[in-house]
Amino acid sequence: MLIRTMTLEDIPQVLALHEQLFNQSFNFIDYATEKDFYYGIIMEVDGSIVGYLVGQIIFEMSDLYYVAVDPQYRSLGYGRLLVEYFIQDAFDMNGESMTLEVRRSNQIAISLYKKCGFVPVGVRPNYYADSEDAILMIRKFK
């Protein structure tokens, strides 16, 4: 198992996984080219992509947009490793905090984020297209 920077060659595999899990498309190009503070990493097992994380690191502030693991590779600690890798990179770039939004119903992800030190700080009502609320969470580094 290894975690590495996302590249353009990874996009077809990452996109296939994303569409399967979230039922919608996503433009990964900026994340795979690290354009304008965009950040993307993938987790590889035996040459296959089994997870990914995308976000942004903007000086002291960072944002986690998506983290996902192939259903066949869940509960092995990979999701947590991806989030902790991102936190470490943001911290190493003089980061002070990281924020994210998560669906109120996504208790697995909320539990993962709490394990990684995030705390809920607010609610964004009707945040998602289907009107579900988002929980805003923050991880302070200092």
Ligand SMILES: CC(C)(COP(=O)(O)OP(=O)(O)OC[C@H]1O[C@@H](n2cnc3c(N)ncnc32)[C@H](O)[C@@H]1OP(=O)(O)O)[C@@H](O)C(=O)NCCC(=O)NCCS
């Ligand atoms: C959320 C997700 C990335 C977790 O990945 P994972 O590799 O299975 O998670 P880990 O094995 O690293 O587990 C870390 C923590 O997450 C929580 N968790 C993971 N699976 C869980 C489950 N089935 N039930 C409850 N909590 C769970 C636990 O707190 C766990 O810590 P623990 O092992 O000490 O109990 C994965 O479930 C996923 O891809 N979900 C679909 C995409 C998604 O919703 N992403 C988040 C929003 S962008």
